[in-house]
Amino acid sequence: MAVKTASFEKTIRALLEEKKYQTLKDVLVTMEPADIAGIIQNLEDERLPLLFRLLPKETAAETFAELEPELQELLIRGFSDRELCDLMSELYVDDAADLVEEMPANVVKRILAQTDPQMRREINEILRFPENSAGSIMTTEYVSLRPKMTVAEAITRIRRTGVDKETIYTCYVTEERKLLGSVSVKDLLLCPDDSTPVSEIMDENVISVNTLTDQEEVAKMLSKYNFLALPVVDNDARMVGIVTFDDAMDVLVEETTEDIEKMAGMLPSEKTYLRSGAWDLFRHRIPWLMLLMISATFTGMIITGFEDALAAQVVLTAFIPMLMDTGGNSGSQASVTIIRALSLGELELNDLPRVVWKEIRTATLCGIALAVICFGKIMLVDRLLLGNTDITVLTAFVVCLTMAVTVLIAKLVGCTLPMGAKKLGFDPAVMASPFITTIVDALSLLVYFGIARALLPI
Amino acid sequence: MAVKTASFEKTIRALLEEKKYQTLKDVLVTMEPADIAGIIQNLEDERLPLLFRLLPKETAAETFAELEPELQELLIRGFSDRELCDLMSELYVDDAADLVEEMPANVVKRILAQTDPQMRREINEILRFPENSAGSIMTTEYVSLRPKMTVAEAITRIRRTGVDKETIYTCYVTEERKLLGSVSVKDLLLCPDDSTPVSEIMDENVISVNTLTDQEEVAKMLSKYNFLALPVVDNDARMVGIVTFDDAMDVLVEETTEDIEKMAGMLPSEKTYLRSGAWDLFRHRIPWLMLLMISATFTGMIITGFEDALAAQVVLTAFIPMLMDTGGNSGSQASVTIIRALSLGELELNDLPRVVWKEIRTATLCGIALAVICFGKIMLVDRLLLGNTDITVLTAFVVCLTMAVTVLIAKLVGCTLPMGAKKLGFDPAVMASPFITTIVDALSLLVYFGIARALLPI
Numbered sequence: 001m002a003v004k005t006a007s008f009e010k011t012i013r014a015l016l017e018e019k020k021y022q023t024l025k026d027v028l029v030t031m032e033p034a035d036i037a038g039i040i041q042n043l044e045d046e047r048l049p050l051l052f053r054l055l056p057k058e059t060a061a062e063t064f065a066e067l068e069p070e071l072q073e074l075l076i077r078g079f080s081d082r083e084l085c086d087l088m089s090e091l092y093v094d095d096a097a098d099l100v101e102e103m104p105a106n107v108v109k110r111i112l113a114q115t116d117p118q119m120r121r122e123i124n125e126i127l128r129f130p131e132n133s134a135g136s137i138m139t140t141e142y143v144s145l146r147p148k149m150t151v152a153e154a155i156t157r158i159r160r161t162g163v164d165k166e167t168i169y170t171c172y173v174t175e176e177r178k179l180l181g182s183v184s185v186k187d188l189l190l191c192p193d194d195s196t197p198v199s200e201i202m203d204e205n206v207i208s209v210n211t212l213t214d215q216e217e218v219a220k221m222l223s224k225y226n227f228l229a230l231p232v233v234d235n236d237a238r239m240v241g242i243v244t245f246d247d248a249m250d251v252l253v254e255e256t257t258e259d260i261e262k263m264a265g266m267l268p269s270e271k272t273y274l275r276s277g278a279w280d281l282f283r284h285r286i287p288w289l290m291l292l293m294i295s296a297t298f299t300g301m302i303i304t305g306f307e308d309a310l311a312a313q314v315v316l317t318a319f320i321p322m323l324m325d326t327g328g329n330s331g332s333q334a335s336v337t338i339i340r341a342l343s344l345g346e347l348e349l350n351d352l353p354r355v356v357w358k359e360i361r362t363a364t365l366c367g368i369a370l371a372v373i374c375f376g377k378i379m380l381v382d383r384l385l386l387g388n389t390d391i392t393v394l395t396a397f398v399v400c401l402t403m404a405v406t407v408l409i410a411k412l413v414g415c416t417l418p419m420g421a422k423k424l425g426f427d428p429a430v431m432a433s434p435f436i437t438t439i440v441d442a443l444s445l446l447v448y449f450g451i452a453r454a455l456l457p458i
Numbered sequence: 459m460a461v462k463t464a465s466f467e468k469t470i471r472a473l474l475e476e477k478k479y480q481t482l483k484d485v486l487v488t489m490e491p492a493d494i495a496g497i498i499q500n501l502e503d504e505r506l507p508l509l510f511r512l513l514p515k516e517t518a519a520e521t522f523a524e525l526e527p528e529l530q531e532l533l534i535r536g537f538s539d540r541e542l543c544d545l546m547s548e549l550y551v552d553d554a555a556d557l558v559e560e561m562p563a564n565v566v567k568r569i570l571a572q573t574d575p576q577m578r579r580e581i582n583e584i585l586r587f588p589e590n591s592a593g594s595i596m597t598t599e600y601v602s603l604r605p606k607m608t609v610a611e612a613i614t615r616i617r618r619t620g621v622d623k624e625t626i627y628t629c630y631v632t633e634e635r636k637l638l639g640s641v642s643v644k645d646l647l648l649c650p651d652d653s654t655p656v657s658e659i660m661d662e663n664v665i666s667v668n669t670l671t672d673q674e675e676v677a678k679m680l681s682k683y684n685f686l687a688l689p690v691v692d693n694d695a696r697m698v699g700i701v702t703f704d705d706a707m708d709v710l711v712e713e714t715t716e717d718i719e720k721m722a723g724m725l726p727s728e729k730t731y732l733r734s735g736a737w738d739l740f741r742h743r744i745p746w747l748m749l750l751m752i753s754a755t756f757t758g759m760i761i762t763g764f765e766d767a768l769a770a771q772v773v774l775t776a777f778i779p780m781l782m783d784t785g786g787n788s789g790s791q792a793s794v795t796i797i798r799a800l801s802l803g804e805l806e807l808n809d810l811p812r813v814v815w816k817e818i819r820t821a822t823l824c825g826i827a828l829a830v831i832c833f834g835k836i837m838l839v840d841r842l843l844l845g846n847t848d849i850t851v852l853t854a855f856v857v858c859l860t861m862a863v864t865v866l867i868a869k870l871v872g873c874t875l876p877m878g879a880k881k882l883g884f885d886p887a888v889m890a891s892p893f894i895t896t897i898v899d900a901l902s903l904l905v906y907f908g909i910a911r912a913l914l915p916i
Contacts, residue, residue: 185643261798329723
């Protein structure tokens with residue numbers, strides 16, 4: 001795909017250069033809006049409006065909806081009122097609402113002036129809902145049917161009103177705006193008798209979400225049930241809109257990116273990497289770095305407290321990085337697995353005892369395997385091969401015992417912290433490697449020096 | 459959702475207990491297959507077949523497709539030939555192919571014996587394709603139209619053949635199995651003139667994938683273009699099947715989980731956490747732990763090499779964990795951001811210079827901020843508050859300078875390694891925190907001791 005878009009881009013640049021606008025039109029008409037948007041993003045700003053004006057109206061609107069806010073603003077500032085009005089009448093209302101939300105106040109004023117009153121009302125309705133709620137990502141353009149309509153009447157209604165709807169394939173049966181059931185175009189088309197009332201073939205067990213349901217939950221429900229759309233109802237069970245599967249897919253991808261960012265100790269960002277400046281990246285990365293650096297004061301204090309021991313057995317220092325890293329890695333394996341399972345709904349909070357028991361057994365296996373290999377490595381590589389004669393069998397034993405205990409502690413911390421965070425209502429994703437590493441570092445040092453004190457002559 | 463399913467489960471258990479099968483039937487009929495599957499997973503094995511037999515045929519097949527392979531096998535072993543035959547005739551062919559792939563040989567033999575020859579042929583066709591290819595996740599049940607059909611004829615054909623198709627909403631226009639175009643039910647229904655030939659309203663610029671295209675790429679294309687389905691063609695451009703959006707959503711979630719597992723230094727697993735035994739977890743986690751432990755030999759060697767310096771300035775040891783952790787965290791922030799951006803297609807390989815420049819500026823900002831705060835922390839907390847009088851202004855300066863340099867190195871390693879891996883054809887996800895940490899640890903120690911040697915009296 002990437003190659004295809006890149007070669008397309010070359011062609012389009014060349015055609016723009018040579019002012020072959022008719023050819024350009026012919027080429028653009030064969031392309032998907034998402035691909036055109038991809039090319040537009042990379043064009044020089046002054047060429048953008050030109051290319052955009054060559055697109056057929058509907059494609060132009062779909063392409064526009066795919067662009068980043070900066071480019072949308074740039075295009076709108078270049079549009080005549082007429083062009084803006086055309087664009088607004090072609091946009092789906094959920095995309096229009098997104099646009100109004102993103103633009104600066106003076107642009108919004110111009111946009112709303114060029115929007116017909118009905119759509120303006122619908123945009124305002126969507127904007128009433130809090131960010132990341134079902135209401136904020138829904139569209140109000142869906143097909144509604146009445147229960148008494150026959151199948152033939154329903155199909156006629158779809159044919160008459162369907163052109164502006166984001167999906168016609170799932171229709172909603174309502175009476176006085178109350179949601180009674182849903183019926184798919186498949187059900188309607190495959191119904192052998194055209195005069196059957198819709199109420200007879202509709203599915204009355206409609207799963208719906210509230211306007212305030214979190215968008216991530218809506219997306220997960222769409223994905224779980226394989227629905228094309230989910231109806232959104234208000235607190236009085238009146239239907240107000242639908243969320244379609246394509247928006248759900250976008251939400252899933254976005255939310256996963258946020259989780260991954262949090263797991264790596266960053267504040268989640270809404271901008272793509274290339275569109276984020278160094279200052280943005282700095283702002284999103286520095287808080288956790290700062291916090292983790294400061295909390296490393298504890299590890300420093302522990303080492304200072306054992307300075308005499310370290311001075312007596314200098315060789316112990318050499319194994320600190322290995323013990324800390326193995327502990328950190330073991331802990332982050334457990335925490336990341338648990339965080340993902342929680343996020344996919346594979347784990348519930350009351351699974352904690354099973355999780356802990358599983359991690360104890362896994363940690364025991366990992367700990368023994370690592371300790372045995374580590375012992376061999378220390379005696380063969382560090383002592384024999386590298387000739388570090390300060391290393392005794394007892395030192396190696398202390399290191400390997402610490403290793404096994406550290407792995408156990410790390411896995412336990414790694415699995416309990418995310419579940420504890422969830423229990424307390426925090427986001428489990430924050431309890432990932434950087435945080436776990438810092439805790440496990442301190443614990444592993446305490447274990448190390450404790451064991452060393454007990455077994456070595458210090 | 460979770461709460462709802464849990465309470466449902468209690469009801470269903472109670473009804474099973476009291477043998478109220480009719481009530482149970484009435485309750486089950488209102489439920490979605492995904493929810494029924496969720497409850498079945500938690501039931502005792504001996505109750506499973508009983509509950510399953512209460513489901514209407516179609517729901518039973520859809521529920522069956524949602525179950526884990528272990529439970530599918532258990533159910534099949536309990537089925538009569540008649541029941542198995544019913545199930546197979548209701549399953550979509552792609553789910554049937556998945557089933558045949560997962561079951562042990564003797565079960566497969568029974569399954570195929572109860573499958574009608576046409577479906578058996580289609581299952582075999584799907585199974586020919588390599589795992590994770592478009593061919594392996596496609597279904598062969600789609601609606602095909604001829605270019606000369608009128609809109610009315612097309613609708614009639616959909617009504618006649620649509621019942622068994624996984625989606626009827628996108629139809630494919632073929633001639634001698636060559637893919638000529640696509641037409642949606644929306645286009646057909648909204649076409650004002652029923653006698654228009656399909657060839658006039660079809661979209662000839664159909665985006666298709668090859669049978670061997672990787673499933674992840676297929677999923678990303680479906681998500682990018684917001685299509686309901688993508689046609690799959692063979693090397694002779696003949697249409698062989700379609701991949702639908704719901705399968706694409708599942709693929710996206712699975713592939714993301716794999717990426718996250720790799721990023722945390724684990725081999726990706728196909729089983730969910732609760733279904734993985736301690737031994738499975740051990741096998742997936744130990745290779746990276748072992749590799750990273752062994753590679754920590756280098757950090758040990760570096761410390762051993764500077765043992766004299768450390769003995770002269772014991773206070774330096776206390777800052778090793780902080781420097782290593784800050785380096786590791788900085789590096790994993792950069793690598794995880796880059797890995798995710800590569801995976802979402804937001805970054806291309808030729809963006810490397812821009813990435814490096816952005817990371818240099820970010821690292822400079824982070825490095826300076828961390829160094830300044832760290833200097834203050836060392837002088838105020840470690841020296842004044844904790845009374846560690848071994849710490850001089852010069853020591854603090856050495857630590858903070860190392861910190862700034864380490865952050866820069868870490869960010870550079872963190873952004874270049876994933877892109878380098880991609881360039882060489884490896885999976886960038888492997889170049890995440892555990893791997894980066896090990897490299898950055900070694901580099902940061904070298905920098906630390908280098909700077910200490912130059913500035914301190916050792």
